[in-house]
Amino acid sequence: xxxWLLGLAAVLLLASPWPTSAAETAYEWNVADIYPxxxxxxxxxxxxxxxxxxxxxxxxKLDDAKTIAKLFALNEQTARKLxxxxxxxxxxxxxxxxxxxxxxxxxxxxxxxxxYAAKTAFIEPELLALPERTLRKLQKSKPLKAYRxxxxxLLEQKPHTLTKREEQxxxxxxxxxxxxxxxxxxxxxxxxxxxxxxxxxxxxxxLTDDQYAAMLEHPDRRxxxxxxxxxxxxxxxxxxxxxxxxxASVQADELYAxxxxxxxxxxxxxxxxxxxxEVFDHLIAATRRHLPALHRYVELRRRALGLDRVHSYDLxxxxxxxxxxxxxxxxAKTLIVEGLKPLGADYIKQVHRAFQExxxxxxxxxxxxxxxxxxxxYDTHPFILLNYNGSLDSVLTMAHELGHxxxxxxxxxxxxxxxxxxxxxxxxVASTANEWLMLDYLYKQAKTKEEKLRLLIEQxxxxxxxxxxxxxxxxxxxIIHDKVRQGGSLTADELNNLWLGLLKTxxxxxxxxxPGSALGWLRIPHFYDAFxxxxxxxxxxxxxxxVSDIQTDKSGKAVKRYKQFLRSGASDDPIRLLKRAGVDxxxxxxxxxxxxxxxxxxxxxxxxxxxxxx
Numbered sequence: 001x002x003x004w005l006l007g008l009a010a011v012l013l014l015a016s017p018w019p020t021s022a023a024e025t026a027y028e029w030n031v032a033d034i035y036p037x038x039x040x041x042x043x044x045x046x047x048x049x050x051x052x053x054x055x056x057x058x059x060x061k062l063d064d065a066k067t068i069a070k071l072f073a074l075n076e077q078t079a080r081k082l083x084x085x086x087x088x089x090x091x092x093x094x095x096x097x098x099x100x101x102x103x104x105x106x107x108x109x110x111x112x113x114x115x116y117a118a119k120t121a122f123i124e125p126e127l128l129a130l131p132e133r134t135l136r137k138l139q140k141s142k143p144l145k146a147y148r149x150x151x152x153x154l155l156e157q158k159p160h161t162l163t164k165r166e167e168q169x170x171x172x173x174x175x176x177x178x179x180x181x182x183x184x185x186x187x188x189x190x191x192x193x194x195x196x197x198x199x200x201x202x203x204x205x206x207l208t209d210d211q212y213a214a215m216l217e218h219p220d221r222r223x224x225x226x227x228x229x230x231x232x233x234x235x236x237x238x239x240x241x242x243x244x245x246x247x248a249s250v251q252a253d254e255l256y257a258x259x260x261x262x263x264x265x266x267x268x269x270x271x272x273x274x275x276x277x278e279v280f281d282h283l284i285a286a287t288r289r290h291l292p293a294l295h296r297y298v299e300l301r302r303r304a305l306g307l308d309r310v311h312s313y314d315l316x317x318x319x320x321x322x323x324x325x326x327x328x329x330x331x332a333k334t335l336i337v338e339g340l341k342p343l344g345a346d347y348i349k350q351v352h353r354a355f356q357e358x359x360x361x362x363x364x365x366x367x368x369x370x371x372x373x374x375x376x377x378y379d380t381h382p383f384i385l386l387n388y389n390g391s392l393d394s395v396l397t398m399a400h401e402l403g404h405x406x407x408x409x410x411x412x413x414x415x416x417x418x419x420x421x422x423x424x425x426x427x428x429v430a431s432t433a434n435e436w437l438m439l440d441y442l443y444k445q446a447k448t449k450e451e452k453l454r455l456l457i458e459q460x461x462x463x464x465x466x467x468x469x470x471x472x473x474x475x476x477x478x479i480i481h482d483k484v485r486q487g488g489s490l491t492a493d494e495l496n497n498l499w500l501g502l503l504k505t506x507x508x509x510x511x512x513x514x515p516g517s518a519l520g521w522l523r524i525p526h527f528y529d530a531f532x533x534x535x536x537x538x539x540x541x542x543x544x545x546x547v548s549d550i551q552t553d554k555s556g557k558a559v560k561r562y563k564q565f566l567r568s569g570a571s572d573d574p575i576r577l578l579k580r581a582g583v584d585x586x587x588x589x590x591x592x593x594x595x596x597x598x599x600x601x602x603x604x605x606x607x608x609x610x611x612x613x614x
Contacts, residue, residue, distance in 0.1 A: 429543045
């Protein structure tokens with residue numbers, strides 16, 4: 001929750017972050033870059049339709065390299081067109097939810113994508129049904145030379161592949177096995193009624209997610225507490241349903257792992273990213289070793305806020321008074337260009353392209369999608385959606401999404417289509433690396449003690465929220481999966497007690513674990529995508545190591561290694577890609593390194609708070 005605003009220099013004193021109407025289109029997408037008109041869209045649509053029977057004709061014939069190579073080539077041509085078709089409709093809808101053309105085209109391409117999926121569903125099962133010896137022979141063949149890593153992944157899957165009939169049966173069961181998340185969504189978002197609280201000025205406010213986050217930063221502690229308690233009370237209405245759905249989801253994960261001959265749900269999830277188990281184990285063990293630093297930070301918050309104990313509703317309130325000076329987009333652009341200069345002239349050139357060629361849709365508008373993301377297709381430039389509001393958080397979000405965009409740019413101009421994606425394990429490295437660089441640059445540019453203090457706390461909160469918190473979530477996941485795999489249950493009381501115990505362990509003696517905090521597990525939808533959240537923590541640690549090396553290496557080799565990582569896409573396992581970038585995630589050192597940095601930041605915060613009070 002980054003909402004501390006900065007007054008970094010004279011340029012930040014401009015009155016508004018918003019452009020004049022004449023300049024506004026410079027900060028809106030130009031979807032004509034994908035298709036100039038609906039006519040061109042329909043041409044690709046018909047091309048995909050015509051390709052589907054040709055793709056289906058390969059079924060039952062995948063036994064020689066030349067045939068498989070022809071199928072792969074046709075499949076790639078078709079997939080690339082389908083990707084562009086979908087992107088065009090998706091972006092038009094997100095800039096105006098009521099765009100009837102976008103809705104019509106979106107429905108057409110969804111139906112086409114379903115037909116494509118059905119016609120090509122035979123490919124991987126048919127290849128996996130081949131003997132291992134045949135797969136290895138195909139891998140070494142000249143026509144399939146460009147797919148060698150793909151065949152490595154197939155060979156890794158083979159021991160966990162079932163018979164054709166069993167695979168068909170599992171596919172039919174998949175919707176039912178995944179229904180727990182759908183039920184949870186209905187309970188937590190559909191049936192759930194957010195509570196309301198009365199503000200100090202007498203106004204009643206509904207606690208939507210955004211409003212609740214803002215209220216936890218309110219300077220009036222009575223108000224924060226009232227909001228927290230009202231939210232916790234409202235969750236009690238769905239805690240039994242949420243416990244049942246989480247139990248069903250974990251059961252499905254463990255059943256799936258068992259059927260595919262994995263020792264656990266954790267092993268199955270890690271195998272999907274080719275991540276060794278020691279990466280997960282090192283993450284939790286190293287974080288546990290560094291809990292005293294987090295305890296100290298909570299104690300510093302207690303002293304700075306003048307509290308007896310820090311409650312959950314005291315963890316987000318700023319320690320420094322806010323200076324409401326919105327940062328105009330042009331200023332944000334200048335700051336980002338300067339902050340990212342350590343990545344080299346070519347990287348900055350691509351950042352300039354992003355602004356000049358309208359890759360960003362910057363401002364909130366009626367009917368526009370909320371939040372922020374980066375997307376794109378292999379045959380287009382990236383498209384970044386923002387809802388910029390002039391805050392520091394908006395600046396860092398812009399830098400974050402530009403990191404994702406640059407990752408795509410470097411990958412797409414180097415890798416073939418089938419290696420152009422990014423594992424979540426590596427994707428967040430490129431985005432958080434930009435945030436590290438920006439935070440360091442802004443801290444060095446800060447002119448006052450207050451500015452430096454805000455940015456120091458920002459870095460601490462980055463590590464607390466992205467590493468400590470996500471590791472605690474991961475511990476929770478591991479415990480509940482182990483419990484279910486061993487035949488145990490997951491009642492609401494058991495989940496509440498487990499969550500409360502972890503909060504006490506992580507936040508230490510200065511933290512007061514209110515009963516309402518026990519329901520925190522209920523609001524994490526990522527638990528229905530097993531062992532996903534740990535990747536946020538590993539990515540943050542990896543990007544910190546990379547950025548630290550870039551900042552201390554005068555030879556330029558660290559930047560070259562990082563650029564090579566950006567170019568690599570999905571051409572190898574994530575662990576090997578990061579090793580080439582200079583980070584060994586099978587070792588605890590990257591985690592230790594960022595946590596030592598956290599300790600140093602807490603030390604500095606202690607000094608600065610002491611000097612302010614002296």
